[in-house]
Amino acid sequence: MLNKEQLHHLIDEALKEDVGDGDHSTLSSIPSGQKGKAVLKIKQDGILAGVEVAKEIFTYIDPSAVFTSYKNDGDAMHNGEKAFEVEAGIHTILTCERLVLNCMQRMSGIATLTHQYVEKLKGYHTKVLDTRKTTPNFRLLEKEAVRIGGGVNHRFGLYDMIMLKDNHIDYSGGLENAINRAWDYVTTKKPGLKIEVETRSLDDVMLVCNFAKDKVFRIMLDNFSPAQVKEAVDIIGGAFETEASGGINIDTIVSYAETGVDYVSVGGLIHQAQSLDLSLKAVVV
Missing domain, CATH: 3.90.1170.20 (Quinolinate phosphoribosyl transferase, N-terminal domain)
Structure with a gap:
């Protein structure tokens, strides 16, 4: 609404x-x-x-x-x-x-393009997410259109979820530092705010699995091939929500859905419509 x-x-x-x-x-x-x-x-x-x-x-x-x-x-x-x-x-x-x-x-x-993606995912566990790649001051209606088309809205802005991406991680000096600082921030300043973290390799995935189970709720698998996503999903084993991201389009989305990943994020739902x-x-x- x-x-x-x-x-x-x-x-x-x-x-x-x-x-x-x-x-x-x-x-x-x-x-x-x-x-x-x-x-x-x-x-x-x-x-x-x-x-x-x-x-x-x-x-x-x-x-x-x-x-x-x-x-x-x-x-x-x-x-x-x-x-x-x-x-x-x-x-x-x-x-x-x-x-x-x-x-x-x-x-x-936007709703029409989103619907085309959703139709591709019929029969699979995977849902399609939008992103923050939106038109300034028009995000409210672009994300509503994704929802109308059957997609799932990701975070609306920078304020409603912590999402630790590559630059946050690099500026923080690595995954552990970034996650620990974010967790300290949440527990002291914003209780209940969820943390998602981007991973760039299977080593990153294993690192998050080993030390961040009670801190992170979703692992993003950025620019992973479908085979790598499948391996990552198997490693994670349901301990975290999973999201595949990076260059995924209408022709490749099924190959990602076949991995069992929870979500696939597609900026093109909005900026290519x-x-x-x-x-x-x-x-x-």
């Missing part, structure tokens, strides 16, 4: 960027207070995402708006279908039009 406060902040900032000192196209051509109706038309097949976001945009700007959904987030969509209809002040419809389309087109592209074609059209009686 989207955080309304965060979503409203996103809407405010996006409209501030777009509208500036006024939507002069609308102000100059449409009488104030005039009501109208518009329909969201689907022009490309895929997985629909952003319907609830669109509803929130319209009703946040115009509380009297009437929003009628014909399809829901996560539904398969096909060219020629209608997603929703909105009745509101015409100024609201026209001023919000591009924001609604930008959000829904981007979200639907292509927006889908949608349009908002006036209904003229």
